[in-house]
Amino acid sequence: MTKLDTQNEFIARHIGPRDADTAAMLELLGYDSVDALTNAVIPESIKDTSILGEQPGLSEADALAKIKAIAAKNQQFKNYIGQGYYGTHTPSPILRNLLENPAWYTAYTPYQPEISQGRLEALLNFQTLISDLTGMQIANASLLDEATAAAEAMTFCKRLSKNKAANTFFVSQHCHPQTLDVLRTRAEPLGIDIEVGDEATITDASAYFGALLQYPASNGDIFDYRALVERFHAANALVAVAADLLALTLLTPPGEFGADVALGSAQRFGVPLGFGGPHAAYFATRDAFKRDMPGRLVGMSVDRFGKPALRLAMQTREQHIRREKATSNICTAQVLLANIASMYAVYHGPKGLTAIAQRVHSFTAILALGLTKLGHSVEQQHFFDTLSIKTGAKTAELHAKARAAGINLREIDAERLGLSLDETTDQAAVEALLALFAGDQAAPAVSELAAQVASRLPQGLLRQSAILQHEVFNRYHSETELMRYLRKLADKDLALDRSMIPLGSCTMKLNAASEMIPVTWPEFGNLHPFAPVEQAAGYTQLTTELEAMLCAATGYDAVSLQPNAGSQGEYAGLLAIRAYHLSRGDDQRDICLIPQSAHGTNPATASMAGMRVVVTACDARGNVDIADLKAKAEEHKDRLAAIMITYPSTHGVFEEGIREICQIIHDNGGQVYIDGANMNAMVGLCAPGQFGGDVSHLNLHKTFCIPHGGGGPGVGPIGVKSHLAPFLPGHGHMARKEGAVSAAPFGSASILPITWMYITMMGGNGLKRASQMAILNANYIARRLEEHYPVLYSGEGGLVAHECILDIRPLKDSSGISVDDVAKRLIDFGFHAPTMSFPVAGTLMIEPTESESKEELDRFCDAMIAIREEIRAVEQGRLDKDDNPLKNAPHTALELVGEWHHAYSREQAVYPVASLIEAKYWPPVGRVDNVYGDRNLVCACPSIEAYQDA
Known part of the structure; x- marks a missing residue:
């Protein structure tokens, strides 16, 4: 019988290794299936905590059609709201x-x-x-x-x-x-x-x-x-x-x-x-x-x-x-x-920019003169592109008329309204505005106003x-x-x-073209963040659905999409914990425990949130020293606010003791912040919100496919358990007004379609498969390279999570070749270096992601093995210790x-x-x-x- 359903090829497009490649990689590792491998990697205590489900994904064509229908619900008005946001070409x-x-x-x-x-x-x-x-x-x-x-x-x-x-x-x-x-x-x-x-x-x-x-x-x-x-x-x-x-x-x-x-x-x-x-x-x-x-x-x-x-x-x-x-x-x-x-x-x-500015100002001066002629009171004597107008009892009526004409003006108060012109304003737009304010009068002609108008910039402040x-x-x-x-x-x-970017902890995975396409649609690009909510029905649907998707992926109860970077997500998470403690009268809780292995942003964020950092030790295997953690949690139990812990660890391992760690913190009155930087190893396999986390930030530019952009943009939403939900970031344009961490209510809203598309096309099964393949690829690299470079940390059975750390320090001692030399030599092979000297100085942290094919993984491994042979030549005197391909690279x-x-x-x-x-x-x-x-x-x-x- 002919199969009638649309085939979803996206999962196979996103995941690099083919079936035969996967079988070969598993054979090297000694496992007969991906399920068997991940079953050995994930600790027993957190297995089966994922609530993601097994819903199938949509095909690229179907997902694009669905998001197109969502985008069409956004209304593209002519925006004169200003307030720091302007139309542009x-x-x-x-x-x-x-x-x-x-x-x-x-x-x-x-x-x-x-x-x-x-x-x-x-x-x-x-x-x-x-x-x-x-x-x-x-x-x-x-x-x-x-x-x-x-x-x-x-x-x-x-x-x-x-x-x-x-x-x-x-x-x-x-x-x-x-x-x-x-x-x-x-x-x-x-x-x-x-x-x-x-x-x-x-x-x-x-x-x-x-x-x-x-x-x-x-x-x-x-x-x-x-x-x-x-x-x-x-x-x-x-x-x-x-x-x-x-x-x-x-x-x-x-x-x-x-x-x-x-x-x-x-x-x-x-x-x-x-x-x-x-x-x-x-x-x-x-x-x-x-x-x-x-x-x-x-x-x-x-x-x-x-x-x-x-x-x-x-x-x-x-x-x-x-x-x-x-x-x-x-x-x-x-x-x-x-x-x-x-x-x-x-x-x-310089001439073009100045001409744009002069044109914007000229139209604004023309509009101000026209409004004055119509009997309106313009409050500004000097201005560039923005006016506020005393409109008294007619304010609400003017807003209603404007919206009926597809125009948004700025809401100042009941007696005044504002408007800002921009690069996209033309003569027809000024005529429409004058007609709006004219009411029953005849609007003055723009050409006549232009002949009378003078600059309204202050003479003493001209550049x-x-x-x-x-x-x-x-x-x-x-x-x-x-x-x-x-x-x-x-x-x-x-x-x-050009090539794989094997950066540990940064998750440089495929940013699929179908995910990127909606970003530049005008239906998403042309909306002002302070436009009336009814004009953003598409964004409302998109953000509501995306929040639910991220709750399912993390096991949390509520999500805020406002933080516009991972650092801001960390900060918003700690603010939620702080506000929760204050709401209970625990205003003395200001101690944040942070393991030595944590991301550097964690202690910086804790300080910004008004907390005092207490560092806890790690053991010889890179895991959190639970005895030291317990001692410090009990020592500070009356002031303990939180722990910030990265999971899987920054060392690339699923620590067995994570549930015990969470319990220790909770027993001593604190909250558990789990850094979501390494979420790419967990989606569909285990969920931080289900094994002890109270809040996590997510890097959508890592796990959820928003591109890094050469160093930004990022999106860093937070997921929280229900008791922290009342303390998620608010905004002047949201129901909760307090706690804004970004200028706009939904932060970097226009790139959220990327993550929506990724999750929609992958579905629950695809997201779980992606995590499993990320773990497979990392373990394949670790196994191929372990006889050439020591793998610094591993979990039970010698397995790693989604990344592994190669120790270059012994080679520095034997050859004089440093981690920097290896990193720069990789450039000659056409590769970006892995993460250098983090979290351990003198090491390389490698994360291949699920998107890289076995062929590319092998090409990288071959490069690393060739570099090891060059180091061996230095050790043996066949290459000069100072004048060699590594010291001179690239x-x-x-x-x-x-x-x-x-x-x-x-x-x-x-x-x-x-x-x-x-x-x-x-x-x-x-x-x-x-x-x-x-x-x-x-x-x-x-x-x-x-x-x-x-």
Whole structure:
């Protein structure tokens, strides 16, 4: 009989090994089935805790049709809400060649600079763009959103202000409301007082350690802050200014009127609204403060030939190294979105950006004049693109008329409404707005208004300094040139579209095309995050279904999708625990136990949540030392708030004692936070919410297929048991108003369709199979390499979870070859290095994921075995201990065609295995000098002459 149901091929497309490959891999490991293998890996105490079910997945075509129907429920109104979110045009060559290009969106964080020069250059362009527009000396490579950037600025000011007696941070009432929400969330656990008020009425600046101002103001006004900044400085307080980048092309930048920090969003530089994200925030400051600046910083160094090379600078500031002493827990940025914004500036150039800004302002001035002629009271004397209008008793009626016409205006209060114009506003849009406000009157003609209108920017604040003079912003203005520039940069990098990226704990798996397609649909991209909820019925359905899917995958009772990075998920999880204790009167519970093996973000997050970190020991096998944990839990039982534990462990093992660990914490009054970084080993097999966890964050950019984007975006939702559900993040636009951790109610909403698609196509059976195959692939690699490199930790039967750690330290002792040398040599084989020296210095942590085929796993193993043979040659004296392929790796094409000074051959340097002859990746630079880069910090585009001199 003919089979009539649609065949779901997606699971087999997503999972790399074929059936015959799987059988061969199992034979090597000594198991007759994948079920038998995973049965041996998962501890008895947590087996069968998964509640996922066995529902089948949909085919790619059916899933796309289903999500298309969901997207169609979103209503695409013309948005004039503003409040930090604006319509913009994503230039088509950027959409096609960057946002939709796996060479850009599948790349990892540029920790290996030799294979990241393309995206590092794009980020350096971003930093230069921000420094230029803000008038600041140094800018970072992006933060998560404007509100969290403001929160970082608050703690930045607290650390650096010389007014140590003050504990209050002043926030202008003219800041965006969502920024105020996040600031209050961040300030409370740290004991910082927030005072919101009118900056014009401040009488004693010495009462504050810092201040946040908005420029232009959220309601549209442009204030001259120069005298105010001087008053704050005279009182030893620091000043942060949240500034609109497009407005700064026309207005005096914050750095020129004395601000210490400039921050804001780069969203309107070509990044769709996307119901709130992801969008790149920016943070810029003075050179003197660079070592305290949060986030990543791209800097210029040199390679081993003395030629310019880019790298992430001053990484010792990061939370992975500084742990609870870190100034921020941010572990990711918004690289993909920052690169879109930087290329938007490259494509338009200084003249194009200024022309866009002038056009937006001209339409706003025309609209203001027209509204005045119609008898409406516009509140602003000076403005850029935003107006607030006194509409009195007609306010509700005007909103209703606007929505009937497919228009959203900003709801300010019962007596006033607001509107913001943007790049997408044209003459017809202004005419429609005037007609709306005209009522029974005849609307004035836009052409007549244009002939009468004058600039409404304040004359004394017009920008005098030039912007974007560097060649990169003045060359690539044709589509041909930009297309080739983007291709040139992508060709410098290694991303998942070229080869396996075997990073332990980072889960670089397939980001399937069918998952990515809905992201750029206008039905998801064109919604404002503060649009009326009835216009977002599609998003409501999507988020409701996704929350249920993630509850099923984790065994928790409720999920919040708001945290827009794993670090923010950690933070939201600890805030929920903190609020739960406070609700019970346990305000003394502030101790967080964290094992030595934990991710570096864990202790940094605990400190941000106002908790005191107590470190617990690990045993010789890398497991949590339960006796030490029990002793410390009992010692601190009256103050114990939580434990933060990663499971499977950071060492790549399912620890047998996890249920006992959870019970110890609960018996002593604490809550259990289980870090979900390694969830890719558990989905469908065991569930943290069922074996003792109270809260977990999930990295949707790891387990659930959102791409890493070269270092962001990420999504870090949290799942909680029912008793913590009342304390999930709230928002001014949600039922619960308190506890916002992101600027938008659903964080990076526009990339949630990726995870919805993945889970929908995989189904319960497919998700379980993915976890099993991730475990199989990791154990296959461990078994193939164990006779060449010691596998540092394993569980019962010598098995690992979804990742394994190779110990390079004995080889350093015997040969002088370091873990860095092995990592850089892998570049010559066309591979990104595994995770280096984490969680144990001198080791490599390898996670192959389920998406890699046996052929690719073997290619990686063959490379590692060939490298071991080269190390053996050094040990035996057949290769020089200082001049060998590992110490000199990676090798560039330029070195190959130059005079050859090495004792080994050119062929061994660049074609160590035959398969490279067919497909060779050529690193654009030699090994980068990290120390030189930090001592000679350059964090903006250098002049062309500097390159030529080098």
